[in-house]
Amino acid sequence: METKIKEARYLRIYEQLKGLLTKTDFDISRMATIAALLHHKMDYFFWTGFYLLVDDELLVGPYQGSLACQKIEKNTGVCWAGINQMKTIIVPDVHQFPGHIACDSRSNSEIVVPIYKNNKVVGVLDVDSNKFNSFDEIDAKWLEKICKLI
Ligand code: SME
Numbered sequence: 239m240e241t242k243i244k245e246a247r248y249l250r251i252y253e254q255l256k257g258l259l260t261k262t263d264f265d266i267s268r269m270a271t272i273a274a275l276l277h278h279k280m281d282y283f284f285w286t287g288f289y290l291l292v293d294d295e296l297l298v299g300p301y302q303g304s305l306a307c308q309k310i311e312k313n314t315g316v317c318w319a320g321i322n323q324m325k326t327i328i329v330p331d332v333h334q335f336p337g338h339i340a341c342d343s344r345s346n347s348e349i350v351v352p353i354y355k356n357n358k359v360v361g362v363l364d365v366d367s368n369k370f371n372s373f374d375e376i377d378a379k380w381l382e383k384i385c386k387l388i
Contacts, residue, residue: 239282241376248380251279252387259387268388270300276365276384277302284345284368288353289317290361296321299361307341315339320350320362326378330371342366349373351381353388 239247255275259268269288277286287301289310296310296317310317314337320327329348332338338348345366353361363385367373 244376245380247279248376251275252380252384255384255387265388266300272363272384272388273300273302282367282369282372283365285342285364285366288361288363291321291359296361303366304342304344307339310339316348316350317362317364320352320364321359324352324359326351326382328373328378330373332366344368346370347372349377349381351378351385353385 255272258271258275262268273286273288277283280286283303285301285303285306287303287306288299289296290299295312298306298308312318313322316327316329316332316335316338327348327350329335329338329350332340332345332348335348345368347367347370349365351363352359353363363381365373365377365381
């Protein structure tokens, strides 16, 4: 997607989310709203959702898209890399990422954004695309901003 169009679309989504996320402080409801809106507004988002750290396990949270793995084996794949490195991970070609977990074999690129509560990582936003090289620094910037709304 062209840079200008992508920036404008994220800005609209962000403004809409700020309005939508005023109804409750319950994290799961806020994540469900974010996943649904992003998934339906961004046409290259093939799977959009959250994995949450629960008792040191990474378990699936609210998501949109095809059926996902419920639990991700510790310290494997892109989501755990985001948790362990505490930074956004952009993977242009998931097939080249050591230990990548393919919940759906149609995924080709991915971005993982850590979510923080009280300065601790509590989970990640994970987005897959069925095209290669879908995510860049604009996605990283806006998805990080969106995750701060939770
Ligand atoms: N690919 C992720 C697993 C989650 S699915 O993409 C929904 C990973 O490697 O951690």
